[in-house]
Amino acid sequence: MMINHLVIAPVLLPLLMAVLLLLLRQQRLFLQRILSIISVIGQIVLAIGLLVAVGSGEILVYAVGNWSAPFGIVLVADRLAAWMLMITALLSLCALIYAVRGADRAGQHFHVLFQLQLLGLNGAFLTGDLFNLFVFFEVLLLASYSLLLHGGGRLRTKAGLHFVVINLVGSTLFLFAVGTLYGTLGTLNMADLAVKVAETAPENIFLVRTAGLLLFAVFALKAALLPLYAWLPAAYAHTSASVAALFAIMTKVGAYSILRVYTLIFGQQAGPAANLIEGWLLPLALATLIVGMFGVLASTHLRQQVAYLVVVSIGSLFIAFGLNTSAGIAAGIYYLPHSTFAAAAFFLLTDAIANRRGEASDKFEVGMAITHQRLFGVLFFTAAVLIIGLPPLSGFVGKFLILRAAIGHPGLLWIMSIVLVTSLLGLIALARSGSLLFYRTHAAEATIASATSAETGIMPVTRELIPIISLLALCLILVIQAGPVMDFALATADQLLKPSAYIDAVLSNGGIR
Numbered sequence: 001m002m003i004n005h006l007v008i009a010p011v012l013l014p015l016l017m018a019v020l021l022l023l024l025r026q027q028r029l030f031l032q033r034i035l036s037i038i039s040v041i042g043q044i045v046l047a048i049g050l051l052v053a054v055g056s057g058e059i060l061v062y063a064v065g066n067w068s069a070p071f072g073i074v075l076v077a078d079r080l081a082a083w084m085l086m087i088t089a090l091l092s093l094c095a096l097i098y099a100v101r102g103a104d105r106a107g108q109h110f111h112v113l114f115q116l117q118l119l120g121l122n123g124a125f126l127t128g129d130l131f132n133l134f135v136f137f138e139v140l141l142l143a144s145y146s147l148l149l150h151g152g153g154r155l156r157t158k159a160g161l162h163f164v165v166i167n168l169v170g171s172t173l174f175l176f177a178v179g180t181l182y183g184t185l186g187t188l189n190m191a192d193l194a195v196k197v198a199e200t201a202p203e204n205i206f207l208v209r210t211a212g213l214l215l216f217a218v219f220a221l222k223a224a225l226l227p228l229y230a231w232l233p234a235a236y237a238h239t240s241a242s243v244a245a246l247f248a249i250m251t252k253v254g255a256y257s258i259l260r261v262y263t264l265i266f267g268q269q270a271g272p273a274a275n276l277i278e279g280w281l282l283p284l285a286l287a288t289l290i291v292g293m294f295g296v297l298a299s300t301h302l303r304q305q306v307a308y309l310v311v312v313s314i315g316s317l318f319i320a321f322g323l324n325t326s327a328g329i330a331a332g333i334y335y336l337p338h339s340t341f342a343a344a345a346f347f348l349l350t351d352a353i354a355n356r357r358g359e360a361s362d363k364f365e366v367g368m369a370i371t372h373q374r375l376f377g378v379l380f381f382t383a384a385v386l387i388i389g390l391p392p393l394s395g396f397v398g399k400f401l402i403l404r405a406a407i408g409h410p411g412l413l414w415i416m417s418i419v420l421v422t423s424l425l426g427l428i429a430l431a432r433s434g435s436l437l438f439y440r441t442h443a444a445e446a447t448i449a450s451a452t453s454a455e456t457g458i459m460p461v462t463r464e465l466i467p468i469i470s471l472l473a474l475c476l477i478l479v480i481q482a483g484p485v486m487d488f489a490l491a492t493a494d495q496l497l498k499p500s501a502y503i504d505a506v507l508s509n510g511g512i513r
Contacts, residue, residue, distance in 0.1 A: 006053065007062035007077045010046050010085055010122040013039060018115035025109065033100045036111040040093045043118065047086040054082050055488070057495065059505035061128070069128065069506045070192035076128035076506060079492040080333070084125040084256055087337045088249050090474060091344055092118055094467040098348050099242035101464065106240065107150040117143040117246065124253050128506055130181065130188040133257065134174050137222070141167050144250060147243045148235055159234040166231045170221040177214035180207055191506035194264050194499060198271040205272045212266050212276045216258065223254025225318060226288040229311050233295060236307035241351030244303070245344035245471075251314050252336055259321055259329070263496040264503075275324065282322030282411060286418050289315030293422040296429045302354065302362035305433060306346045309387055312426065313339035319415060320402045327405035329493035334485055335398035338478055342386040342395060345471035349379055352464055353437060364433060366440050372461055377438045379468065384430040386475050389423050394478040399423070401486070 017039040021032055053060060060077040063069065096114065104110040120140035127133050141164070149160045182188050184207045185196040200208050221228040232251070236244045258281070266276040292311030299305035317339060320332030354362035356370035370376060382393075389395035399419060406415045478485060495501065 004060055004062050006049055007060050007075045010043055013042055014115040014118040018112050021112045032111045040096055043089040047089045050077050050082040051086055054079050059502055061505050070187050070189035073132055074128040074506055075126045079495055081125045087340055088121050091249055091340060092246060094471050095242045095245040098467040103240045103242050110150055113143050113146045128190050130190055131178055134178060148239045155238040159238045163231050163235045170218045173214050174218045177211045180211035184208055190264055191503040194503050197265055197273050198269055209273055216277050219254045219257040223251045224311055224314050226284055226291055233304055233307040237303040241348050244347040248340045248344040255317055264499045278324055281318055285315050285318030285322050289418055289422050293425050296426055300364055302350045306350055310343050323405055323409055326493045326497055330489035331401035331405045333489040333492055334401055338394040338398050338475055341471045341474045345468050346383045348468045349383055364436055380434050382472055388426045394475045397479060397482055
């Protein structure tokens with residue numbers, strides 16, 4: 001019983017902390033920072049507890065109000081959900097530590113919005129109901145839009161408007177899909193949907209398949225999959241570094257939703273709707289990888305380049321999921337935290353570099369030599385190796401696993417060619433960027449850069465680099481613990497591809513016992 005109550009804790013903790021921080025909005029910012037950090041640390045502890053609880057394959061169900069599924073709302077924790085909660089909590093702690101250096105002063109209610117963002121993320125990963133997935137998406141949209149605009153500015157406002165309009169369109173499509181499924185099948189509980197989709201009457205197959213494809217469009221929009229990626233580069237490039245780092249998990253919500261819905265509801269057991277998106281996902285993933293790399297090559301600012309690298313990572317991730325095999329999904333589950341932590345570290349590092357380049361900021365033009373140039377050069381090189389996928393770091397392991405999983409696939413030649421060529425192009429692009437930022441500089445102006453850093457309130461370099469190095473260290477842990485992580489990923493993939501245990505746990509044990 002206590003374990004079942006643990007399932008709702010990652011949703012309640014950020015919700016209650018957001019309310020508390022709102023009540024304390026007139027208090028000193030220092031108190032808000034401490035409470036916000038304590039909340040995130042608590043979420044890490046909860047995620048560890050859930051990972052341990054589901055590590056043996058058990059699926060935990062919490063029926064809200066003790067109303068059993070499919071009539072009541074349920075939260076469900078399995079290996080995948082716990083894995084996503086852990087990634088989110090670790091990422092958010094690093095992003096928050098970077099923000100409390102001063103970025104949270106730029107506007108009101110930063111910490112309230114930060115906790116609401118975590119509420120939406122945790123809820124989306126735990127919900128077992130399609131309508132409540134929509135609800136948590138809307139919480140995410142509200143919080144992320146406000147965080148995106150935090151601090152104001154013309155470019156942020158423009159990017160934020162683009163972001164919210166496109167996502168509102170996605171929300172409308174989500175409602176159409178949910179309404180169609182409910183009207184046709186009479187349920188929105190995902191486990192119950194899995195049963196009823198497989199038993200769909202012939203006259204309803206068209207409606208069910210149409211709703212499934214509408215859901216795919218919505219999730220593809222959230223994940224920034226081609227051609228629905230256009231909102232991402234501007235939004236990520238023009239917000240604050242800590243928010244951009246947190247947003248590194250946002251696209252993974254769409255990826256998680258696709259993986260969850262299209263293995264559980266429209267998987268191999270779904271009868272006439274089986275493997276609904278199998279013919280779509282892999283080609284779109286390859287195209288996303290190509291277009292994202294063109295954006296990397298054409299970028300004129302480092303922030304913009306890192307934002308396009310997020311698009312590239314989404315393409316790589318969906319190549320793994322698009323293989324629709326246990327090995328492919330497991331490779332994606334390994335690659336997902338790597339791409340999240342590496343992109344977040346790069347966003348924070350970009351901000352630290354830009355703050356030291358004076359008027360040149362993160363533009364790809366000759367600027368002043370920065371302070372601690374060797375240190376930042378090493379960090380830039382490490383982040384570049386990580387995100388491009390060169391040995392021996394986690395990016396290489398992730399791409400190797402994806403390519404190995406593709407062996408035997410009919411599209412192997414295309415997959416291998418595109419992954420390897422785009423990796424080479426990414427290496428060229430980042431080598432060019434690093435050369436311009438660290439070598440083609442006005443060395444004589446290094447002292448000016450130092451003075452400028454002091455005037456703009458840059459904190460001591462050790463405090464500034466703690467969250468960046470922590471994120472890079474998490475990627476290193478993925479290499480050191482690659483064996484156990486892959487064992488977990490393979491077990492998770494098998495659990496997803498055989499959803500009978502999930503369905504039985506929800507429909508036969510929906511109440512709190």
